[in-house]
Amino acid sequence: MDDFMDDDEIRQPDTWEIIRKYFDENGLVQQQRASYNEFILQNVQEVIEDYKGQIEVIATPQYKPGTKQDYKQKIQVDFGRVRIAQPNITEVEGRKERLLPYMARLRKLTYSCQLFVDITLRKYKVASDGSEQLDNIDEHERVPLGKVPVMLRSEVCRLFGKYNKDIMDLKECPQDQGGYFVINGSEKVLLAQERRANNLVFVFKKTLGKFAYVAEVGSQVEKGNKPPSTLYMKLWNRENNARFGASVVLTLPYVRKEIPIVIVFRALGIESDREILEHIVYNLKDVQMMEALRPSLDEAAQGKDLSTREAALDYIGRRALGMTTSRENRIQHAHDILIRELLPHIGITEESLTKKQYFLGYVCNRLLACSLGRRQPDDRDHYGNKRVDMAGPLLAGLFKGCFKRLVKEFRKSLQDSLDNGKEVNMNTAFKQDFITKGIKYCMATGNWGVGKAAVAGQATRTGVSQVLSRLTFAAALSHLRRANTPIGKEGKIAQPRQLHNTQWGVVCPAETPEGQACGLVKNLSLMTYVSVGGASQVIIELLQAGGMEELEELASPAICASSRFSKVFVNGVWVGMTDDPDNLANTLREQRREMTIGGMIHEVGVARDIGERELFISTDYGRLMRPLLIVDKETGFLNLKRSNIIHMTQNEQTTWSEILRKGFIEYIDVMEEETCYIAMLVKDVGSNDLYQYTHCEIHPAMILGVCASIIPFPDHNQSPRNTYQSAMGKQAMGIYATNYQVRIDTLAHVLYYPQKPLVKTHSMDYLKFRELPAGQNLIVAIAVYSGYNQEDSLIMSQSSIDRGMFRSMFYRSYTDEQKTEGVLCLEQFEKPQREELGSASSRVNYDKLDVDGLVFPAQNVEDRDIIIGKTTLVTNSDDSDQAQIAVKRDSSTRLRHNEHGVVDQVLLTTNSDTGQRFVQIKVRAVRVPQIGDKFASRHGQKGTVGITYRQDDMPFTSEGVSPDLIVNPHAIPSRMTIGHLIETLLGKVGCLTGDEGDATPFNEVNVKDVSDMLHSRGYQRHGNERLYNGHTGRPLTALVFFGPTYYQRLKHMVDDKIHSRARGPTQMLNRQPMEGRARDGGLRFGEMERDCMIAHGSANVLREKLFTQSDGYMTHICQDCGLIAIANLDSNLYRCPNQATCRNSSIGMIEIPYAAKLLFQELMAMQIAPRLMTSLPGNWRLYDT
Amino acid sequence: MASTRTPLIEVNFLDDYNINFVLSNTDVSIANALRKAIISEVPTIAIDLVEIEENSSVLADEFIAHRLGLIPLVSTRAMHADGPVPFRDVEGNITSFLWHHEASDDKDCEIKFELEVRNTEDNPMEVRLILIRLLEVLRHGGGVKPVEYDPEYPVVIAKLKRNQAIKLTAIAKKGVGKMHSKWSPASGVYFTYEPVVTINYERMEGLSAQQRKTWVEACPPGILRFNEMTGQVEVEDEINNGIAFSGECEKVAKELFGYDFYDLIVIKPKSGSDGYPDRFNFFVETNGALDPVTLVRAAIWELVRKVQNIEESLRTGEM
Known part of the structure; x- marks a missing residue:
């Protein structure tokens, strides 16, 4: 059907070459890096220049007896160029060294660069008549302005422009594309913040x-x-x-x-x-x-x-x-x-x-x-x-705020020194901490904003800065491309959460969380570009040259009524009228395509509303755009020809920007997209005589985001299933970074034998999913077999597990610091001696510590072991009569409950500014799949292992293949994950042909072709096979759908969840059992359970559960006054403390919950006397009610 | 019924790693019992304890230990002294290798291996890949050594960069596939039922030669062929067992010619006089720990011993 096409026209598969070029140049976090670069290289300077000539301080007249001044001093401040240093660190000894991202991560430092600014102080003498005279000019060069966190792989980063090999030498993962920050050792992402456009x-x-x-x-x-x-x-x-x-x-x-x-x-x-x-x-x-x-x-x-x-x-x-x-x-x-x-x-x-x-x-x-x-x-x-708003504008806003406060303080101290006649001391007057600490605070906590609101913790945005999720490489990528909508999460309004038509191509239709933030948290599509913004002045000049009449020159607004004229808007400002909007729009578009003017011309949006006679031009930042193939107006065919593609394939030097410059492709923002007519497929272009296409999609698969691009055949699944998988892919294990061995993450999972999927999508090439995979290809049978796979449970082959299937390593890191605050509090890493400690828990084990207080690498550690020995020297000064004795208190770190492992690495180093000794210990453990562990395919089909059978008990085919996994067929019909089935079918063919199957969405795969292929190789066309029962050897009655499927091991494992308690620790305040597994807590016997017991009438069970097993307490009361009495059970002495009235009163013993006793005491503190009466006192009487 | 039969084995194919035989004159239960015994009841020797002295490779200690465990070791020594093929040493004495819990001396139940490698290649930049192989069998080896499947492509345990080293001692013990599949000597064991293809020539009369040909073409390959000369449908000499019992030919016939043709072809397993299948085509592939004949014989012996144990218990009245 392509026959009528000119031979030089491109075909759909050719577009992958374009897409490859795009990702070669931009990578996947281009929008983060670009916006940060704009901030650090442009915005910082702009913010400071805003204050040019704004700071002026005049001395307030002082009364000083004996002196007489006929003039006042005045200082005018001017800021010059901002200089940026490369990230460095000054050690405590004063040694200055280059700071690399891995150092910052391991030593819990902040990866930031020092900014300097040139400051000119002009001092004037102001005479009493108001005339000014320049006294002198003080030039301060390179005054420290503050430290600003550096985005990894941005232009100021030490990794910028480095090649893979150098990057590996710097202990970084070459697949990691940066786009995040390192604040106090933890990786932070600035989530893009969605907002309504201004000026519209x-x-x-x-x-x-x-x-x-x-x-x-x-x-x-x-x-x-x-x-x-x-x-x-x-x-x-x-x-x-x-x-x-x-x-x-x-x-x-x-x-x-x-x-x-x-x-x-x-x-x-x-x-x-x-x-x-x-x-x-x-x-x-x-x-x-x-x-x-x-x-x-x-x-x-x-x-x-x-x-x-x-x-x-x-x-x-x-x-x-x-x-x-x-x-x-x-x-x-x-x-x-x-x-x-x-x-x-x-x-x-x-x-x-x-x-x-x-x-x-x-x-x-x-x-x-x-x-x-x-x-x-x-x-x-x-x-x-x-x-x-990406990282750049967010940081710019913060920087503005911090700088404003800095200037305020600076002005104050200038005033101070002027009034006191002192010399200005730049070091003390110009406090760089405002910027350093202000920005760091926001990035460490995620509470965005400066000033009073930020301190009070209200009215600011929270969750702007988040810890980068590092469970899987795809999870990290997706996190870096996430956008948040700050709307009240409780608001039940549906519209902002719904997928809007205009989100096509810029926001992933599948990847969004379920529940509260559904639809509010979005993920960018693969090729989405976020405009960084440029000055509108250039465009206005261009328009004037193009024949636009300015509003000021219009004779009368009445010409707006004329159908000949169109209004011209630039960034929402009505700047003029034109009688030839078509020409004007075309000239602008041409300029954009040819990129004849410098700057950010390629991201100018030109949207012409013909009906309303309006021409909208936008240059502002934060518009979502996406590249599209340009259709030539005259010929009606694409500008990009096959010969160009061939040239590109052969020439590795041809970059994406060159393709852009040649006018094959342009970025279209959402507004402009509304005025375009876009062909879905390359073959549609030119085939339609009725309409004239203006553009063509590069490939419709590009509408998906990072996580959804991993799904094979998502176009064959029910849409919520793709959403579920998009969420689950982030919990899968694999290899999250190639440098995982030199990283110390608080929590990490690494699969023993990760495999690249047998059935892949094209987008995976750019996501590096095949370099850093998160799953394994299993032989899966969709069958009923023994009933241990009901309700989303799975039967797994124990033999496969023995051979290493889905085995993984689990890493957990512990960290501690030797804090020293003055002389009073001294901490020391050491092996605590029990004799020296006032009271040490006998249950812990210090034996595995070396003399320096740290465990050895390769040491087996378990529940009770101390892994970091640390003591605190406490000088007790409460009793004045006694000599001050220094007592050591144990403040060691114990291995987590219910966990065990081997010490993998011990890192002892010094911390940031204070140079305190500080240690990080990485513990490793092997996790073998077992009953209760969670697994999922790539189609939102998750399940837990219900039983494991050895190979001899698993069913087998007539070729002797036995499945690794048996999934229950009931998981399929209601969920309609047809993609799952096609994946298996294509995987089976792939096994036979030795190919990877292509499961890219919106490609024309034909299930019939796949099954024909299977059929020709002597298999049942729909992937079914006759299986033989492993227990009996007899054939199973039904044919079974059988083939390889890519499965993921999810991070939820029984060993992390299993919990039971008979007796255990209680809370200090109310003596009730602790809460939560981590504290070996009890399971709550809640209201509903209580109601059941009441309904049953089993009062004794209720008493045991709620009283005996909880906070039962025995105490004595005075039976006269009803208040708590003194009881010494050893010497058999009982009396009421209130001897004035209750001398020789009888004392009774009662059992009440400790919580009740606590309440009584609190009431007593409020001057309310709760009296407990075991019998009705003589002088009291009950009233009939 | 089965008791009146004498099971028979005919070997069709045999090489170093594979055996293909037909077990006939018996019931599925026996065939399946044999299959299961081959997989998980025959004892072999595999590395079970690893003591790591030095490991600067990129793989964690447990990782290497797990890989070592999976290396098949030649395990004829693990055969029971009373078994069908007991192991004899150089002098011809039967020296049995004991279970760990049964032995009083380590040398009767443990075999030690040592491994010491260091990459000392000079070129500092290039990452050297070194194949590590179990080098030395210390004492009482008795022929227990890693299986050499293909000397050109030995098993890779780990790869070492310059100056990385591994030094360890590994102890191999006796076990069965039930305990952990590293002790399973089988890598592929299965049996199939022998198919009997019956074409209903009476029904076939109702079809033209062209229709017959269409049918054969629509059927999966490996069952039927069309004879251009006679215009008849014939049964393939080599039947594709996998597809034979999938009911495809029957289904295709129904789809093409209507429901009446449901019995155009009938494929059933070959059955004995009682109507139950009685011929089982076994395929056994070993991982080299045992040769296929030893494996099958040992499996049969294990089964027999189980029966004997029951009998003995009945006789003595204790379990």
């Missing part, structure tokens, strides 16, 4: 409240550190506004009340009603919209005369916050608000007022158009209206 107009319909429609604009300036200010334009609900009906009002920043729209226009300088209408309605003959605006005009005409600009400004000024002075002041204030605070993204100068008039008119027009039903309300969940 959104019109929503309200179902509740006073207003029928609301238009919102979240206005934020491109540069600078102002938080976004949102502008609301609201249309009254006719019924709710008795006076004016459906009028339009505006909420201005720093103004308490809503202002009618017409008044705002007057305040902005348009006084005549006609002009106002022209700005909003454009076409004055549009009766419908004119009518819609009538209530607003009426509202402005009511009451006082507000027809002049001054009157309108005064009207606003009266309603502004904290202004009640003169009319002039009010007008000035209102004027300032309009210039500086109203839509600041358009501009904060007097000149930008024209643009603001137009923009406001446009917003109002949108609002009315929506209310008239001409436009649909905007879609909040449209992905073109979303932006994603």
Whole structure:
């Protein structure tokens, strides 16, 4: 069917070459690295330059008797270039050494680089008449600014630009692509944060409240550190506004009340009603919209005369916050608000007022158009209206905040030294800790934000920085490409969680967690690119050259009504009009394709809405984009030809950027995608005469994310199954990094014999899944056999287990530090001597420690063993009469309960700044699969082992093959994981032909072809086989589906879960049994269990469970006063402490829960006397009720 | 019924590692018992205890120990003294190798191996791969040594970089496949029923030559062939056992010609007079620990001994 195609047209498989080039150049965490590079190389400098000339300190006049000064000192601060040092570490001795990521990981350091800045202090003498005279210029070069964590493999990282071999010499895994940070030794990922795009107009319909429609604009300036200010334009609900009906009002920043729209226009300088209408309605003959605006005009005409600009400004000024002075002041204030605070993204100068008039008119027009039903309300969940903040912008925000505080302090100490006439000491005045500690704190805890809110721990975002999941390589990759939506997780609104059509190709449709965060936590698709942003000025100049008319030069807004003209927006700002939008858009696109202008031109988005006559151009950061093949407008065929592909295959030097530069491919953002017509497959291009395609998908398999790309035939599965597998793939074991032996992770699993899958997907090549696999190919029979595989349990071959199937190593690391705080608290690694310890637990075993207090490598360790011996020297100073005795207290580290293993590695080193001795011990244990361990295929089919049979008890085929695993057939029909079956079928063929099967989704695999292949090799076409019962030797009645399937061993194992307790430790406070397996706790006999016992009437069981086995307690009470009495059982002495009233009272012994006793004592502390009466005292009587 | 029969073995094929024989005149239960005995009842010798003195390889100690355990050792010595093929030393004396719990002296139940390798290759940059093989059999070996399957491709235990070394002592003990499959001498043991293919020529009359040909082509290869000369369907000389009992030919016939043709072909296992299958084609592949004949004989002997044990217990009245 491809016959009619020109021979030089590419075919679908050719596109894999393009995809390969993409991943060769970009890898999988390109978006993290790119955004960090932008931050460290650009944003830091920009933030600092924002303060140019902003810091000025004048000495406050001091009264000093005897001295007389006729001038005041003034200091002006200027910041120069920021310099970045490579990551280094200064040891305690003062030695400076290069810091490498592995060192930071092992020694619990922070992988960060020092920033320096040049500071110029200009000192002026200000005479009393105000004239200034430059006194001197103090230039400070390379003043330390602070330490900023370095993203691995970014441009400032020590691994940048290194090749595999060098990377291995630096003890790194060559497959690891960086994109994370090392903070205090732990690897941290900054999760991308999703948010609504700024500077765009959104019109929503309200179902509740006073207003029928609301238009919102979240206005934020491109540069600078102002938080976004949102502008609301609201249309009254006719019924709710008795006076004016459906009028339009505006909420201005720093103004308490809503202002009618017409008044705002007057305040902005348009006084005549006609002009106002022209700005909003454009076409004055549009009766419908004119009518819609009538209530607003009426509202402005009511009451006082507000027809002049001054009157309108005064009207606003009266309603502004904290202004009640003169009319002039009010007008000035209102004027300032309009210039500086109203839509600041358009501009904060007097000149930008024209643009603001137009923009406001446009917003109002949108609002009315929506209310008239001409436009649909905007879609909040449209992905073109979303932006994603990667590590760069997040860090930039933090840096801004920290630097602001630094400057504040800096200004203070400048003022101080000026006032006291001292020289400025740069070292003490310019405190780099604000940045170093501020950023480190946020990255270590994940609480994002600076200032009071961060300290109080409220209103900040949490979970922004997370510990990189290292269970499997794919889990780490997926973690680095995750995006979070900070929306109240409890909110039950469904829409933001649902998969939106516009997420096609940029967000994985399968990979999202189940439950609370479902749909809010997203994962990027394989080829998603996140724009890093560029200045819009370049684009505006380009547009002007392309014939765009600027708003300021327009004769009248009425031309907007003309169908010849289109509005032009750049990053949401209406900048002008054009009469040739098609040409303008095309020129821009051409420039983008040819990459003729430097900078980030390739990520400019050009979206032209033909119907609304609007041209949207975006250059901002955080837009999700994806590459697409370009279809030539003239020929209707792809720009990329077969000969190019052949050239690429032969030329290893041809890079992705070159392909991009040649105009074969371009990045399209979600907004622009809406205006494109994209062919799904290469063969569709040119075959359609009805429509003209603009682009073509590179390959539809690229819509999937990291975890979903591991699934074979996901297009044949029920969709939730792919979601389940995407979650489970992260719990599989394999090899998580090739350098696992030199890493010390707190927890790690490594498979003995990992295998690459027999059935693979194409995407696996780029995920390095075959280099770092997480599973094994098992021979699986889907059969009923003895009944030990019911309800998602599995029968496993013990013989295969014996031979090493799914055997794994489990590593756990323990770490401890020798803390020394002054002289009072001294800690020491040593083998504790029992005699020296005041009270040592007799149950622990110190025998395996060396004299230095550490275990030997290759030592077997178990439950009771101490692996790090440490003592704390405590000087007891409470009893003054006694001589101060130093007592040693044991603070050793014991091996975890229920665990055992062999010491793999012992690392003794010194810690960060304090240089304290610090040790890390890695313990290794072998985990052999056993009953209860969890396994899963790649199709969300998980199960636990129900029984293991030796090979002689397993069924066998007539070729003598016996399965490694038997899965129950009931797992299939309701779950509809057809992909599972096709995987097995293709795997079987692969075994016979010696090939890897290709299970890439959306490829045309034909089950019939596969089964024909099987058939021709003498097997039953659908993969069924006759099996013989291993116990009896007789054939099984039914044919059994039989073949190899890739299985994963999941980290949940019985040995980590098994728990029982008869007696054991209790809580100190209430003497009830401890909670949790780790503390050998009890199993809770809860309310529902209690209810059962009550219903049964088995009171004694209840008493035993809740009292005897829990916190039963015996005490004595005075039977006169009912309070707890003194009892000495040894000397048989009993008396009530309250001798005044209860002398010679009788004492009774009672049994109550310890918790009850505790409650009584707490009540007594509150001056409430709970009295326990065992019988009714004589002077008391019961009342009949 | 079975008691009246005399089971028979005919050997069809035999080499160093494989044997193929037909067990006939008996019941499945006996055949299966034999199969199971071959896999998990015949004792062999395998490394069981490893003492590691030095290990600077990339593999963990337990990892190497596990790999060592799986190396097949020539285990004729493990045969029972009263068995069918007891081991004789150079002088021709029967010296049996004892179970660990039965022996009073280590030398009767343990064989020690030593291994010491260090990669001293000079080239410091290049990662040298070194094959490690069990070098020395210390004492009382009695022919117990790793099986040499193919001297060109010896078993690789670990690979060493420059200056990495392994030094260890390994002790081999006697065991059976039941305990751990490293003691199982069999690598592939199974039997099949002998198929009897009956073509219903009466039904076949209703089919044209073309239809017959279509049918044969649609059937899996290895059962039927179409004779172009006679236009008849014939049974293949070598029947593919795997597919014969899958019911494919019957199914295809039904699909092609309708339900009436359900009995166009009948494939059944060959059965004895009682109607139960009585011919079993055995395939036994050993891992080299024992030669195939010894293995099968030892397995039969183990089965017989089990029966004898029961008989003995009955006679003496104790279990």
